[in-house]
Amino acid sequence: MASIEQSMGTTVLRGTTVVRVTEATEAAEGRRVASALAGRVGFTPEQAGRVALVATETATNILRHGGGGELLVSPAERGGKRGVEILALDNGPGMRDVRRSMEDGYSTGGSSGTGLGAIERLSSECEIYSTPGKGTAVLARVFPEGSGRRDLCGESDLEIGGVAVPMHGEELCGDAWASRPDPCGCLILVADGLGHGPAAAEASARAVQVFREYPDNEFPELIERMHGALRSTRGAAVALARVCTGERGVAFAGVGNISGAVVAEGGTVKQMVSHAGTIGHEYRRVQEFRYAYPEGAVVVLHSDGITTHWSLDAYPGLREHSAAMIAAVLYRDFNRGRDDATVVVVKERRRA
Numbered sequence: 426m427a428s429i430e431q432s433m434g435t436t437v438l439r440g441t442t443v444v445r446v447t448e449a450t451e452a453a454e455g456r457r458v459a460s461a462l463a464g465r466v467g468f469t470p471e472q473a474g475r476v477a478l479v480a481t482e483t484a485t486n487i488l489r490h491g492g493g494g495e496l497l498v499s500p501a502e503r504g505g506k507r508g509v510e511i512l513a514l515d516n517g518p519g520m521r522d523v524r525r526s527m528e529d530g531y532s533t534g535g536s537s538g539t540g541l542g543a544i545e546r547l548s549s550e551c552e553i554y555s556t557p558g559k560g561t562a563v564l565a566r567v568f569p570e571g572s573g574r575r576d577l578c579g580e581s582d583l584e585i586g587g588v589a590v591p592m593h594g595e596e597l598c599g600d601a602w603a604s605r606p607d608p609c610g611c612l613i614l615v616a617d618g619l620g621h622g623p624a625a626a627e628a629s630a631r632a633v634q635v636f637r638e639y640p641d642n643e644f645p646e647l648i649e650r651m652h653g654a655l656r657s658t659r660g661a662a663v664a665l666a667r668v669c670t671g672e673r674g675v676a677f678a679g680v681g682n683i684s685g686a687v688v689a690e691g692g693t694v695k696q697m698v699s700h701a702g703t704i705g706h707e708y709r710r711v712q713e714f715r716y717a718y719p720e721g722a723v724v725v726l727h728s729d730g731i732t733t734h735w736s737l738d739a740y741p742g743l744r745e746h747s748a749a750m751i752a753a754v755l756y757r758d759f760n761r762g763r764d765d766a767t768v769v770v771v772k773e774r775r776r777a
Contacts, residue, residue: 472569478547490561491518520561595622601626602615636665645713690719
């Protein structure tokens with residue numbers, strides 16, 4: 426079951442349901458999953474109806490224009506109110522002019538041309554990224570009326586977004602990620618429970634619990650606390666990152682196979698260093714490394730369910746989109762398909 430956990434300023438989004446959409450019956454399943462989640466997070470029947478329509482339109486677009494793809498349905502949080510996030514991903518022909526494609530009556534597939542415009546009107550937030558020949562990603566969030574905007578990192582100059590998707594055939598994701606505000610920016614945790622399924626999910630959930638309960642600990646002490654808390658579990662790989670705009674730096678400490686990188690605007694990539702070991706089983710030491718955080722840079726953290734051979738240079742204009750959209754596109758094109766997969770992105774807000 427999808428859930429939202431909040432404690433001491435920490436926000437943790439858990440419970441992504443993946444619906445693979447290759448035929449009309451699977452599109453109907455996407456609508457059912459989204460409607461059910463809307464009911465669980467407290468939407469009225471009318472509000473849930475909006476969610477159902479957004480799910481229907483996004484799934485239909487995947488089928489009609491993308492040749493099939495995935496619908497990711499997750500809980501969302503904004504202004505203290507719960508909502509539903511629907512992420513539609515395909516590797517179809519893409520769109521050359523996204524703005525024109527959102528105009529009612531415009532269609533390249535012989536339809537009425539109202540789908541994307543309807544998604545935008547029904548959603549509280551809507552974002553589309555499309556590249557000719559590489560596919561389309563549609564991110565839509567629906568919240569109750571009147572909920573003010575609130576980002577996971579509060580009022581900082583940073584925004585953060587991510588996806589955590591279970592391995593095909595599993596209901597629970599063995600990965601988890603969490604964030605909380607920090608005086609200089611954001612503090613991020615990514616945990617990858619050993620293996621997959623419920624036992625892996627338990628291990629990563631315990632790492633998140635320690636992250637919540639000890640907000641003032643330094644990285645080595647926090648990882649040592651996680652090590653003790655995970656002794657009775659399968660264990661996990663964990664990584665902690667503190668992204669600071671004032672100091673223009675990133676502090677990173679990791680054990681296991683969580684990858685981290687700082688991607689500068691010019692395309693230069695600085696890979697972060699993680700130590701060998703498994704939290705809860707065995708590790709020798711933890712050293713906190715520090716990296717420069719140039720203006721305009723993007724920080725990317727991901728589990729080993731994502732291949733390391735990704736590059737933002739292949740996606741024109743993507744870094745101008747939200748952190749959540751960047752994470753979604755990287756997941757779509759670089760997930761290995763045989764493990765849980767998590768991508769978390771941190772970037773500075775663009776100021777008008």
